[in-house]
Amino acid sequence: MYKFSLKPFVAASLLLGGISMGFAQDNLVNSLNGNLSANSKDSFVFTDVISLDNTPVKNQGSSGTCWSYSTNSFLESEMIRMGKQPVELSQIYTARNAYIEKGKNYVRMHGATTLGDGGALHDVINMYRQYGALPQSAYTGLNYGTANNKFAEMAAIQEGLLQAVVKNPNGELTPNWEKAYTAVIDSYLGAVPQSFDYKGKKYTPQSFAKEVVGINPDEYVEISSLKDHPYYEKMVLMVPDNWSLDLVYNVKMNDLTTIIDNALKKGYTVGWAGDVSEKGFSWKNGVAYIPTKPFAEMTPEEKETIFKGPQPELDVTEEMRQKAFDNYQTTDDHGMHIIGLSKDQNGKEYYIVKNSWGASNDYKGYLYMSKNFVKYKSTAIMVNKGGLPAPLAKQMNIK
Incomplete structure (x- = not known):
C-alpha cells in the first residue's frame, strides 16, 4: 500500500523548470542541474533488488530543511516496518523546534556557531525526544499564504535578532530575548498547538509521539567515517550543521556500505547525509x-x-575520503533517505534514494546513487540498531 517500487525502466533526463528547492547550503544550486547527456533516457536500465516501503515524496520548497524531510521520511518508514499505519510527520514542527534550540545555542556561544536552516540527521531524533511529534495536518508551517516553504525572510530576521542579543547592549541579557526570538519563528511558521485532534482523539505532541508514532529514539545510531579519529569509537562530527556537537560512531569507509547493505536486507531503511556538489551527481x-x-x-x-x-x-580510498573532507570538497550539503538497492544493466549496484525536491524528475523524486559515491561523499548515515551487522555492533559496543 505504501510501497514505491522502481520497476525495470530506463533513466531519463529532466529540465527542472520552475521547481523551488532548498539546501542547507545555497551555494550548491548548480549541482541540482547536473549535466545532461544526450539520450540519457535510453542509456540506463535499473532493476530493483530491494525496494522497501516508504511514504510519498515531499517538497521542501525554498528551505534548507532536507535534514528534517529525509529523517522524518526515515521515521515514517520505521512506522511501516513496525506494522503501524504511517503518518506524514510535520517536518516543519521538527525544524521549528531545532531553530529554537539552535538560537539558544547561538547566544550561549556568543554567536560563534552555525545558524541558518541547516541541520543534521540526529536533530530530528533529538527534537522528537524533547518535543514529541505532530502530524502534517496539525502543523504545516505554511502560515502566510505560500503553498511551499519559503524561509529566507524569516532566516534573515532570526539572524538579525540573535546578533543584536549577542551584542548585549544592556550589559546583561534580559529574560525576554527568547520570547522575542520564538515569536519571530512562530509568526512565520505558526504557533504550536497545545493539543489537537487526530482521527477523533485528542493528543499533545508528546502523547502523539508515544501513542501513535511509537518510535523509541534510543534505537537509532548515527555513523560516519573519518580516518583521523579512532575507529569504532564515538567522535564529534566536525561539520557546520552539527551545531549541537552530537557524537557519532566512527567506522572504516567500507563499513558504511556494509551497514547499509545489511540494514536494507533486514528491512531497515537508512538516513543519509552528504555532499551533492560533485559533477557526478x-x-x-x-x-x-x-x-x-x-x-x-x-x-x-x-x-x-x-x-x-x-x-x-x-576507486575510492580512505585517504581520498579524508582529504576531500579536510579540503571542504566533501561538505554536509544535503540529506536524503535510502530505501532500496538496484542494479544497472551491467550488474553494478546502486542505492535507491528518496529526495525531498518533489516528484520533479523522471524517477518521480528518487535517484540512483552508486556505492562508491556513498563511500566517498557521505558525511553521516542513520540506522536503527537492529539493522547493524552483529560484528560491527559488537566492535562499537552497541547493544
Whole structure:
C-alpha cells in the first residue's frame, strides 16, 4: 500500500523548470542541474533488488530543511516496518523546534556557531525526544499564504535578532530575548498547538509521539567515517550543521556500505547525509557516481556523455575520503533517505534514494546513487540498531 517500487525502466533526463528547492547550503544550486547527456533516457536500465516501503515524496520548497524531510521520511518508514499505519510527520514542527534550540545555542556561544536552516540527521531524533511529534495536518508551517516553504525572510530576521542579543547592549541579557526570538519563528511558521485532534482523539505532541508514532529514539545510531579519529569509537562530527556537537560512531569507509547493505536486507531503511556538489551527481538524470577523472579534465565529448549509460568509476580510498573532507570538497550539503538497492544493466549496484525536491524528475523524486559515491561523499548515515551487522555492533559496543 505504501510501497514505491522502481520497476525495470530506463533513466531519463529532466529540465527542472520552475521547481523551488532548498539546501542547507545555497551555494550548491548548480549541482541540482547536473549535466545532461544526450539520450540519457535510453542509456540506463535499473532493476530493483530491494525496494522497501516508504511514504510519498515531499517538497521542501525554498528551505534548507532536507535534514528534517529525509529523517522524518526515515521515521515514517520505521512506522511501516513496525506494522503501524504511517503518518506524514510535520517536518516543519521538527525544524521549528531545532531553530529554537539552535538560537539558544547561538547566544550561549556568543554567536560563534552555525545558524541558518541547516541541520543534521540526529536533530530530528533529538527534537522528537524533547518535543514529541505532530502530524502534517496539525502543523504545516505554511502560515502566510505560500503553498511551499519559503524561509529566507524569516532566516534573515532570526539572524538579525540573535546578533543584536549577542551584542548585549544592556550589559546583561534580559529574560525576554527568547520570547522575542520564538515569536519571530512562530509568526512565520505558526504557533504550536497545545493539543489537537487526530482521527477523533485528542493528543499533545508528546502523547502523539508515544501513542501513535511509537518510535523509541534510543534505537537509532548515527555513523560516519573519518580516518583521523579512532575507529569504532564515538567522535564529534566536525561539520557546520552539527551545531549541537552530537557524537557519532566512527567506522572504516567500507563499513558504511556494509551497514547499509545489511540494514536494507533486514528491512531497515537508512538516513543519509552528504555532499551533492560533485559533477557526478545529477538530479535531472537521477544518477550519482564518481567519474574516473575530474570534470575539468574531461574532453568536451566526455562531458557530453558523463551520464550516457553506466560509466567506469574511480576507486575510492580512505585517504581520498579524508582529504576531500579536510579540503571542504566533501561538505554536509544535503540529506536524503535510502530505501532500496538496484542494479544497472551491467550488474553494478546502486542505492535507491528518496529526495525531498518533489516528484520533479523522471524517477518521480528518487535517484540512483552508486556505492562508491556513498563511500566517498557521505558525511553521516542513520540506522536503527537492529539493522547493524552483529560484528560491527559488537566492535562499537552497541547493544
